[in-house]
Amino acid sequence: MARRSKTRTPLTRRDFLKASGTGSGALLAGAVPAIAFSTATVQAQQSWDREADVVVVGSGAAAASAALFAHEAGAQVVMLEKADTYGGTTARSGGAVWAPNNSYMRKKGLADPKADCLRYMARVSYPQIYSAKDAKFGLPDNEYALLEAHYDHAGEAVDGLVQIGVFPGFDFFGVEDDGTPIVTDHFAHLAEDKAPRGRSLLPLRDDGTRGNGGLWALRTKAAVESRNIPILTGHRVSRLLQNGRGEVVGVQATLGGGKTVTVRARKGVIFGSGGFTHDPELCLHYLRGPIFGGCAVPTNEGDFVRMGIDAGAALANMNNAWWNALPLEAALKLRSTTNLGGQPGGDSMITVNRFGRRTGNEKIVWSGKGDAFFWYDPTTATYPNMVQFGIYDQFTRERFGGSSAPIPKPGVDSPFVLSGNTLEELAAAIAQRLASLAAQIGDFTLADTFVAGLKEEIARFNRFAETGKDLDFRRGEGPMDSTARRDGNDKPNPTMYPISDKGPYYAVLIGAGTLDTNGGPKINASAQVLDTRDQPIPGLYGAGNCIGSPAGQGYWGHGGTIGPAATFGRQAALHAASQPVRDWGGSD
Ligand SMILES: Cc1cc2nc3c(=O)[nH]c(=O)nc-3n(C[C@H](O)[C@H](O)[C@H](O)COP(=O)(O)OP(=O)(O)OC[C@H]3O[C@@H](n4cnc5c(N)ncnc54)[C@H](O)[C@@H]3O)c2cc1C
Numbered sequence: 001m002a003r004r005s006k007t008r009t010p011l012t013r014r015d016f017l018k019a020s021g022t023g024s025g026a027l028l029a030g031a032v033p034a035i036a037f038s039t040a041t042v043q044a045q046q047s048w049d050r051e052a053d054v055v056v057v058g059s060g061a062a063a064a065s066a067a068l069f070a071h072e073a074g075a076q077v078v079m080l081e082k083a084d085t086y087g088g089t090t091a092r093s094g095g096a097v098w099a100p101n102n103s104y105m106r107k108k109g110l111a112d113p114k115a116d117c118l119r120y121m122a123r124v125s126y127p128q129i130y131s132a133k134d135a136k137f138g139l140p141d142n143e144y145a146l147l148e149a150h151y152d153h154a155g156e157a158v159d160g161l162v163q164i165g166v167f168p169g170f171d172f173f174g175v176e177d178d179g180t181p182i183v184t185d186h187f188a189h190l191a192e193d194k195a196p197r198g199r200s201l202l203p204l205r206d207d208g209t210r211g212n213g214g215l216w217a218l219r220t221k222a223a224v225e226s227r228n229i230p231i232l233t234g235h236r237v238s239r240l241l242q243n244g245r246g247e248v249v250g251v252q253a254t255l256g257g258g259k260t261v262t263v264r265a266r267k268g269v270i271f272g273s274g275g276f277t278h279d280p281e282l283c284l285h286y287l288r289g290p291i292f293g294g295c296a297v298p299t300n301e302g303d304f305v306r307m308g309i310d311a312g313a314a315l316a317n318m319n320n321a322w323w324n325a326l327p328l329e330a331a332l333k334l335r336s337t338t339n340l341g342g343q344p345g346g347d348s349m350i351t352v353n354r355f356g357r358r359t360g361n362e363k364i365v366w367s368g369k370g371d372a373f374f375w376y377d378p379t380t381a382t383y384p385n386m387v388q389f390g391i392y393d394q395f396t397r398e399r400f401g402g403s404s405a406p407i408p409k410p411g412v413d414s415p416f417v418l419s420g421n422t423l424e425e426l427a428a429a430i431a432q433r434l435a436s437l438a439a440q441i442g443d444f445t446l447a448d449t450f451v452a453g454l455k456e457e458i459a460r461f462n463r464f465a466e467t468g469k470d471l472d473f474r475r476g477e478g479p480m481d482s483t484a485r486r487d488g489n490d491k492p493n494p495t496m497y498p499i500s501d502k503g504p505y506y507a508v509l510i511g512a513g514t515l516d517t518n519g520g521p522k523i524n525a526s527a528q529v530l531d532t533r534d535q536p537i538p539g540l541y542g543a544g545n546c547i548g549s550p551a552g553q554g555y556w557g558h559g560g561t562i563g564p565a566a567t568f569g570r571q572a573a574l575h576a577a578s579q580p581v582r583d584w585g586g587s588d
Pocket of ligand 1 (some may be wrong): 089091272297304515563
């Protein structure tokens with residue numbers, strides 16, 4: 001029986017932007033794909049180029065977990081990857097996994113009771129609704145269920161990857177001589193964190209050393225290949241194919257040159273296709289403030305958001321991301337940049353806004369960097385912190401050069417570093433640079449009061465450095481505040497030393513960026529995508545940065561992104577593999 005096609009027309013606004021060349025500022029610039037992301041109802045005469053029980057989209061941690069665990073559950077699997085290479089952003093990463101109550105903690109005698117852990121996750125994921133006395137800490141049912149699923153299953157995912165031979169084992173992110181974990185959760189200083197050490201794990205190499213994201217890519221690819229799971233690179237999934245009952249029964253992928261292929265999914269399609277950092281239009285309309293780029297692979301353009309909307313999915317967490325700070329001009333050169341500026345080195349440095357005022361705790365862990373950029377001043381109708389300035393003195397330039405992106409190696413001349421013998425000269429150099437970037441960053445200028453504000457702020461910071469107490473932003477108090485103490489620093493706070501009263505001074509422009517975004521179609525605890533009435537769309541699953549993250553706005557600790565990617569990739573795999581073969585209306 002032939003079915004009515006509901007194929008949609010191409011995206012007119014994006015095509016218009018592309019054709020007209022408008023929106024050329026950095027907040028909108030970027031490749032605008034001329035692909036129509038959509039759903040279509042399959043026809044009885046549909047022909048399939050390939051088929052499998054489970055079709056997995058992407059090849060990062062979420063997709064690899066989904067593919068491997070679906071295979072282990074008895075499903076025949078195929079992976080479709082848009083890029084020409086395997087591994088996604090995961091391959092660029094540190095490779096850590098945040099897994100509460102994992103078997104390594106238990107072996108070490110580190111308790112991580114469920115109620116305490118859920119309290120911690122709820123507190124940092126949803127601070128705006130967190131309620132200590134409520135049974136679900138003030139969270140809606142589904143948001144609570146997602147946290148619970150991560151607590152219950154993250155350890156199983158980690159152990160599962162070892163059991164099926166992907167990694168020889170995991171170990172704590174860093175350890176003391178006696179094997180006790182050193183590294184803490186990102187919010188270990190909060191009273192709600194009762195098990196601050198041990199949840200962050202790294203995969204091990206065969207020789208027992210700690211691996212990273214490169215190891216994730218290497219080992220999961222080898223595991224996928226050894227199971228004869230086809231990895232089709234250069235395949236951009238662009239359309240969901242549904243049967244007459246609205247069940248997802250396959251996908252269409254676009255190849256180079258515009259050729260398309262169809263792949264039937266007998267049991268389910270699992271997306272692990274990353275976030276939308278590299279779709280500037282989605283960033284403009286959904287994120288809670290302006291970003292200039294991020295370190296996701298350039299192929300992470302939010303394709304699943306567009307397909308999900310077309311399939312009737314509810315969206316979740318679209319205003320959040322795994323935030324970071326970026327040297328602005330590096331991001332303007334290349335939107336997909338791994339040049340990060342999250343925790344700048346040096347104790348005699350501060351970060352200020354266009355008024356010369358500090359914007360926050362410069363040493364706080366990178367994931368806490370986003371919101372300071374997004375402060376909107378309704379009086380001036382501007383984002384005064386949208387571009388910030390990392391300011392430091394000669395000592396920090398010499399001693400801490402190369403310790404983080406905004407401070408280049410000693411002797412290395414970075415085109416992004418501005419200098420001046422006085423603060424007035426430095427301000428003039430900044431003003432000139434801002435003017436030269438106007439086409440990319442808009443009319444962002446220094447306030448007339450910048451130098452006066454900066455001088456006051458340096459004097460205030462220097463007083464804090466003497467006493468060791470940052471009364472404005474509590475720099476150095478958090479366990480994750482980076483310390484880069486100068487030799488011979490006799491000041492009480494290792495993260496603060498008075499900024500010199502003599503030049504030269506240096507400045508780097510800093511803008512907001514992401515590791516990737518983490519909003520998209522809403523899922524339930526089985527990683528099924530939900531529609532706008534909170535009902536699962538049969539056959540459609542997602543995990544990792546392409547879906548509304550279970551973590552909400554929280555970055556629980558090292559591995560806070562790959563952890564849930566692996567957990568929910570596995571959840572999706574187990575659910576999809578258990579499904580009956582779906583009828584698509586044609587004959588097999
Ligand atoms: C320097 C750095 C260090 C980091 N360290 C850590 C860390 O230690 N721990 C941690 O938890 N996180 C870390 N992160 C973040 C982490 O890398 C990502 O959040 C995580 O890897 C995302 O995994 P994913 O599977 O969701 O997506 P990705 O790994 O980005 O994979 C998505 C894949 O989907 C593909 N794709 C996109 N659209 C389509 C389509 N339409 N069709 C087919 N394929 C498609 C993409 O090409 C890509 O390969 C770090 C990031 C960076 C850059």
